[in-house]
Amino acid sequence: MIAFYFIALLTLASALLVVLHRNPIYSALGLVNTLFLIAVSFVMLDAELIAMLQVIVYAGAIVILFLFVIMLLNVESEVRSARISKIGTAGLAFVLLFAVELAVFALVRDPSGAQELPAGFGSTELLAETLFSKGMLSFELTSLLLLVAVVGAVVMARRKVES
């Protein structure tokens, strides 16, 4: 329990670093840290496979690409302004809304409905079986969506070169 609160606190702190730091490189590193700590939470929930995939895919690949782009574009540190922008206001509103939702959920939920975990929970076999039987359609649709996104990105990049 102490471990959970410790990790949760660290996760929140690094998530705040992502949003609040003025240097985009530090923000990206905060994001890596957040994702890594979420992976640690997954390990504590016996979902080792998900944790490792989280580290490999998000921390190991996606955020590295973020860093790559930030470094190539040479994004300057953001100048801090006293005024909160429109996007900032909208963001704050959503944070409040989400907090209320969480609070309601925490009050309403019935802990007696909790079930014992099935045997082998979080194992690769069980996850793969669920993913490729129950989740087959959404799995394939997601991969199609990603393919479309990749093709779209290539098309847009090509067009710019020609013009």
Place this chain on the structure above:
Amino acid sequence: MDLLISFVLALVALLILLQLTVLLLWVERKGSALIQDRVGANRANLFGGLLPFNLGIVNTLMADPLKLFHKEDVIPKDADKFLHWLAPFIAVLPLFVTFAVVPFGDVLVIGDRVINLQAANVNVGLLFVLGMVSLGVYGVVIGGWASNSRYAFLGGVRGSAQMISYEIGMGLALVAVVLTYGTLDLQQIAREQGKLMWGVIPAWGVFYQPLALVLFFIAGIAESKRPPFDLPEAESELVAGFYTEYSGSKQSMFMMSDFIEVAIVAALVTTLFFGGWQVPYLQRDGFHFPGGFFVGVPSLVVTILQVVSFLVKLFIFCWLQILVRWTYPRMRYDQLMNLGWKRLLPIGLANVVVTAVLVLALEGFTIK
């Protein structure tokens, strides 16, 4: 007691790794000398050369690290101080823990206690290694950026692109291996390889997945940023690449991360493709030769033989990587990207498809 055993196992794994790293530093210096017909490191001798034989090995092992850790630690004026300090640690720390999941023996039986010779038995061990190795990229990228130097920056950018590209080829090679053995647990993979193919050939990965071995070895060398894939630190183009602005102990940490990666690639090649700690025909009670010959061996001797077998294989593949490093010239950047994306990736994909079809078609083919 269990805690003590875990502690000792973790210590053994860490010591294997650290000793190997320091030893590789010497082997690389002497090995390169051998290849280039030079004498190599011979200045650090005990007692001023009064002894008839050269104790250079002992002394170079100590002199090199000592020298590096005594040098002044220079931080460039315009560097990002915190990240400049942090980068070498990020480069080294994830690599240290990877060795925890590599099995260096089967089981050690003391009394009625059976100890699994692996520091941490993670059931997704292979993914753990991949994840930790992929985190090592951050050291390169951050080190390159935080130095605030053009050379270092270019090295960092090159490093991130290269390592992401080759991670894919590496992953695909590993998928084929996982399909063959049906598990992600490295100890389990090593145990599966103790079985025999047609009763004669050991069921090592090299016989089931020769193509995956080649792909994995190439991608592994590229991941460890050593020649012919050392573009992030290409000394003729970028001074020293991402660690140009590092000196003393921090520079030595980057160097150490290189050698640790060599050791990790060697350990993975050993475990996945060459039976890990397996000695051909050696089971837990002795040698079972084909044709029904049986030679009994005490359990402790079996364990020792297995650990020695693992270490010997580990050394062979470390040496092979050093040979490659001193044999091939550096690739051009476009050649590097072509090899990664246009060769390794399609071959790896084809290998996965063929393996999957074979595994499905010959359900008995897998050693389950």
